[in-house]
Every structure is written in C-alpha cells, then in structure tokens.
Amino acid sequence: MSSIILEMRNITKTFPGVKALDNVNLKIKKGEIHALCGENGAGKSTLMKVLSGVYPHGSYSGDIYFEDEVCEFKTIKNSESKGIVIIHQELALIPYLSISENIFLGNEQSKRGIINFNETYAKTIDLLKVVGLNESPDTMVNQLGVGKQQLIEIAKAISKEVKLLILDEPTAALNEDDSENLLKLMLEFKKQGMTMIIISHKLNEIAKVADSITILRDGKTIETLDMKKDNVKEDRIIKGMVGRDLTNLYPDHTPKIGETIFEAKNWTVQDVTNSARNVVDDVSFHIRRGEIVGIAGLMGAGRTELAMSIFGKAYGTKMSGQLFKDGKELTLKNITQAIDAGIAYVTEDRKSFGLVLEEDIKTNITLANLRRVANKSIIDDGQEVVEAENFRKKMNIKTPAITQKAMNLSGGNQQKVVLSKWIFTEPDILILDEPTRGIDVGAKYEIYSIINQLADQGKGILVISSELPELLGISDRIYVMREGAFTAEFERKDASQEKIMKYMTKTGVEQG
Structure with missing residues (x-):
C-alpha cells in the first residue's frame, strides 16, 4: 500500500457567482499532521467539506482517492465509514445532553434497537481517558467550557475508528492553555499513527505540530512544503497565502489622542447564573478620543460581560456604577439607547x-x-x-x-x-470583542487598518482580545482583567506579554 493515505485530484467546486475551488490538488502522507493554510475564502473549509461528504459527489468535479481506492462520498456517513472524520470550527454538540450521549449520538451502542447504556458509559470513560478529560460521562455539555467541549468532539471522532482526523480551526475559541493541551494531544495521536489535517490561521501553532503544509490562494493550490526539509518560517507561509511579503503584521500608526470621551466608574455586574458572584467587580476605566484601549484577560475573566453590560445592559440583570460620555452621565436601559448614545458593540460571536x-x-x-x-x-x-x-x-x-x-x-x-x-x-465609542478571531493574517491587517482609521476620526476604541501580540500591536493602552476586576494598566511603551500574563494570572494592581 502507498505511503499516501489521501489524494484529491483536480477538485473544482462552484457556487453561484464564484468558483470556490479551481483544480485543487492535495496529497496527505499516512501518519503525518498536514496543515492547510490560506486566507479566508481561499477554499480550505470547502475542500474539507468535499472530502467529508458535506458537499456530495456530483456537486463538484475531480477525484478522491483514500487508501488507494476511488471514493464517491454522497453523505458524511459514507466518509466516516472509511475512517474520515471532520471536526468543524463551530462545535456540533447538543448542550442539554450528557457527554456520553453526545459522543455516541448517531453511533449508539445498541442491540436490536435497544441502547446499552452500561456499554456506552464504559466506552465513554475509555475515550475521555484518551483525550485527557477527567469528567463524568453523565455531565451535561452545557456545564463545560469550550476547551473541554473541543476534547469531547475529538473523543466523538475517535469513537468512529478514525483514520484521518480533520480539525477545522480547532483552537480558534480556546485560550492559550487549552490550545497548548490540544496541540500536545495531536502530537500524541501522531505517535500512535493517526493521520491529521489541521486548518488554522495561527501560524505559530502550525509550526509546532505540522509535518507538511499546503497553501491555497483564491481557490487554487499554490504549493506544498515540507516544514523541516524546506525550513519553513511564518514569513514564507504568509507570502504564499497573500501573494506578497507582509513585512509588518500590524500597520504603523501614530495616535492622535484627545480628551476623555468615555468613562466607567465603579462598574459592577452580577453574574446572571450566580447572584452571590460579581462577574464585573468595581471596574473603573476611561477611553480618550482617538485612543485604542485594549483589555487582556483569560477566558472567564469578565471581559465580554463588561462590554455587553455597558452596551445597554445586553448582559446582566443587576448592575451598579456610573457611565459617562464627554463628561455627562449616561443612563442606558437597553441596546437602542446605547446605539442612540453613540456606542456600538461588535460581538465575539459573529x-x-x-x-x-x-x-x-x-x-x-x-x-x-x-x-x-x-x-x-x-x-x-x-x-x-x-x-x-x-x-x-x-x-x-x-x-x-x-x-x-x-x-x-x-x-x-x-x-x-x-x-x-x-x-x-x-458611533463615537466602538467596542470590539475578539475582532479578528478565526481570520487570516491578510484580513487581520485590513481590519487593524480600519480600526486605526476609526481612531483617527476621533472615535474611542475598546478592543478585547485573547491574542496578546495583537493587543500589544494595536493598542495605545492596555487594561488587564482577572476574575471580574482590573489588576493592571499599561501604556503601550511599558507593556509586554510577560507583564500582562503576570497580572492575568495573579492578583495585584499596577498603574503604568
């Protein structure tokens, strides 16, 4: 049998008005981690949907060979029966079912139509050990964080005797610790002989785990590189993705900062699920005209709840404190009033x-x-x-x-x-919550440029991001948030990843 487990030849897929894939070719070696890179719209996810049967045979042209056999997948079940399993960027778990019910949904452990719950429970325990998750199989999925849910998706894939695992932006919604754990798990699976395809915009993660990388641009295959033999660096990948050198990931910007346009004083928000806990606890901050202010913090620190509560009480039932715009106090009872007051909120979940x-x-x-x-x-x-x-x-x-x-x-x-x-x-004040999540480097640069333009128009910009290099690259000033409170404030010139991480994970207050 060939060392090539998968080959896709001359795959072409057209949607109304656009050719998403144009004679794309892809070869995957058995037992490798193969990265698929390209700008948003390059065709990466479309290609994987063709492979997994989401787009059935007949809706595209070209050929798929898996383990030296021509495959014509009409459904996802067809591809899964061959051992090809895809985990999409948007998790497909049902929140009000248990872990075991989610893992074996559609693949029930049954005999003569009757589910064997003892067998389901036992197999779930084994699968959770494989992915390193210490949870009861009876735990409801809605009680778990995104990182653990991602591991459940992987356990679900493994339960289908997977030979080729496709992970589409697996770390897009994860914090740094969860991302690192997932990458380690992928390397462990590789040792056991599993073949994987990873789609990711996080080039540093690709450099850690990938053996090979195929770059797509505008629906076409640009090149396939051996990460070690070709000594592939991030700049090389970016050039292939965007068709040019991107000398700086963040556009140059000289801020024109004016008077304070927005201020929050002693802002406190009660957790909607636990009235004994403040998800935002006595937070005070300000934004000046033309200033880009960043908020750093781990997942669950209260950043999104802070932003949404300010935006016309979009989150929270009980809150206290004061909001000011241009020195005048605001009373915002709903989102319409927030919009009328010149506040806009770009959600993290577009x-x-x-x-x-x-x-x-x-x-x-x-x-x-x-x-x-x-x-x-x-x-x-x-x-x-x-x-x-x-x-x-x-x-x-x-x-x-x-x-x-x-x-x-x-x-x-x-x-x-x-x-x-x-x-x-x-708007006069624009709150951006994870504005570049799941976006390629070329589109990121364009969005950073737009943010700079808005700041130059005298608007106040508040940016929430889990990517510390991004905050350091675009912010004029950064607040650090931990467990609902601000623990530090840094001017751009004084900030570093090490300093920010210290105050994201440890109590203390520093003004800088």
Whole structure:
C-alpha cells in the first residue's frame, strides 16, 4: 500500500457567482499532521467539506482517492465509514445532553434497537481517558467550557475508528492553555499513527505540530512544503497565502489622542447564573478620543460581560456604577439607547449574534440603523443599495454582489460586514470583542487598518482580545482583567506579554 493515505485530484467546486475551488490538488502522507493554510475564502473549509461528504459527489468535479481506492462520498456517513472524520470550527454538540450521549449520538451502542447504556458509559470513560478529560460521562455539555467541549468532539471522532482526523480551526475559541493541551494531544495521536489535517490561521501553532503544509490562494493550490526539509518560517507561509511579503503584521500608526470621551466608574455586574458572584467587580476605566484601549484577560475573566453590560445592559440583570460620555452621565436601559448614545458593540460571536446569516450583505449592513435608509418609516431600497455598495468598496468585502447571503462569505468578509453594520450607526465609542478571531493574517491587517482609521476620526476604541501580540500591536493602552476586576494598566511603551500574563494570572494592581 502507498505511503499516501489521501489524494484529491483536480477538485473544482462552484457556487453561484464564484468558483470556490479551481483544480485543487492535495496529497496527505499516512501518519503525518498536514496543515492547510490560506486566507479566508481561499477554499480550505470547502475542500474539507468535499472530502467529508458535506458537499456530495456530483456537486463538484475531480477525484478522491483514500487508501488507494476511488471514493464517491454522497453523505458524511459514507466518509466516516472509511475512517474520515471532520471536526468543524463551530462545535456540533447538543448542550442539554450528557457527554456520553453526545459522543455516541448517531453511533449508539445498541442491540436490536435497544441502547446499552452500561456499554456506552464504559466506552465513554475509555475515550475521555484518551483525550485527557477527567469528567463524568453523565455531565451535561452545557456545564463545560469550550476547551473541554473541543476534547469531547475529538473523543466523538475517535469513537468512529478514525483514520484521518480533520480539525477545522480547532483552537480558534480556546485560550492559550487549552490550545497548548490540544496541540500536545495531536502530537500524541501522531505517535500512535493517526493521520491529521489541521486548518488554522495561527501560524505559530502550525509550526509546532505540522509535518507538511499546503497553501491555497483564491481557490487554487499554490504549493506544498515540507516544514523541516524546506525550513519553513511564518514569513514564507504568509507570502504564499497573500501573494506578497507582509513585512509588518500590524500597520504603523501614530495616535492622535484627545480628551476623555468615555468613562466607567465603579462598574459592577452580577453574574446572571450566580447572584452571590460579581462577574464585573468595581471596574473603573476611561477611553480618550482617538485612543485604542485594549483589555487582556483569560477566558472567564469578565471581559465580554463588561462590554455587553455597558452596551445597554445586553448582559446582566443587576448592575451598579456610573457611565459617562464627554463628561455627562449616561443612563442606558437597553441596546437602542446605547446605539442612540453613540456606542456600538461588535460581538465575539459573529455568526450567532453579529449577523443574520440567511439575509444578504445589504440587509445586514443597514440593520442597526434603518432610520438612515428610511423615508417616513419605509425603507428606501435605492438608498440602501448605495450605502451597502459604499461599504463593500470601502471595507474591501470580497463578494460578487451585495445581494450575496452572509452565510456564503468567508469569516474575514463576514467580520467586515459586522464592522460595516456598526460603523453605519456612526458611533463615537466602538467596542470590539475578539475582532479578528478565526481570520487570516491578510484580513487581520485590513481590519487593524480600519480600526486605526476609526481612531483617527476621533472615535474611542475598546478592543478585547485573547491574542496578546495583537493587543500589544494595536493598542495605545492596555487594561488587564482577572476574575471580574482590573489588576493592571499599561501604556503601550511599558507593556509586554510577560507583564500582562503576570497580572492575568495573579492578583495585584499596577498603574503604568
């Protein structure tokens, strides 16, 4: 048998108005970790959906060979029966079922139609040991963090006797510790002979685990590199992805900082699930005009709850403290009042809360400020088209038309639509929660440039990010948050990853 476990030849896949894959070729060696890289929209996820049967045979052209056999997968079940299992970026677990029920959903341990729960429980314990998760099989999934849920997805894949495991952005929603644990687990699986394909925008993670890397650009195969033999560096990968050298990951920016535009004093928010705990605890901070302020913190530190509670009580039932804009106190009872006060919030979860995926780009962009495109409460279709087209060009949203549904856009272009929606409200204060999560380096650079432009217009920008290099690269000042409280504040010149990490994980207060 060949050392090549998978070969995809001349795969072409077309959607209305766009060719997503154009004669793509891919070879995967048995027992290797193979990285698939490219900008958002390059075709990575589409290629894996072709392989796994999400896009069935007949909906694309080209050939798939797995273990030297021609495969024509009509369904996901077909590919799984061969040992090909994909874990998508959006986890597919059912929150109100237990771990064991989720792992064996659709693959029930049964005889004559009757589920053997003892066997299910025992096998779940074995699988959880394999992925290093010390939880009871009866635990409800909604009681677990994202990192543990990701491990359950992997346990579910292993239960299907996987030969080729595909992980699509497996660490996108994980903190650094959970990401590191997942990468170690992948290396352990590799020792045991498992073959894996990883799609990731985090090039440092690819450098840690990948043996080979295939780069896609605009739906075409650019090259496949041996990570060790070719001595592949991040700059080399980026050049292949974007088609040019990207000399600086963060655009140069000289801030023009003015007077304080926004201030929170002694802001406290009660946890909605535990009234005895404050998820935001006596937090005070300020943002000046033209300033980009970052908030660093581990997952669960209270960063998102802080942002959402400020944005018209979008989170929390009981809160106290004061909010000020230009020195005047704000009373914001709902999101509409927050928008009217000139505050905008770009959520960390663009697919669930940022976009209406079934609607087109035009509708999504104007949704938060319909008054601007309405005449006597009636939408002016012509004006809506003009405004949406303006944002499509200004934000470089890669799409054949503004009538394209948001669900058909790549992650980076979806994020640009969300940003467009909130910029369209003409805010003075813009809160950005994980603004580049799951986005490639080229699209990140464009979004950083947009953030800088907004700051130069005199807006106050608050950025929440789990990527410390990102915060250090774009922020003028950084607050550090731990267990609902701010533990440090650093000017850009005084900040470092080591200092920030110290105050993310240890109590103490430092002003800098």
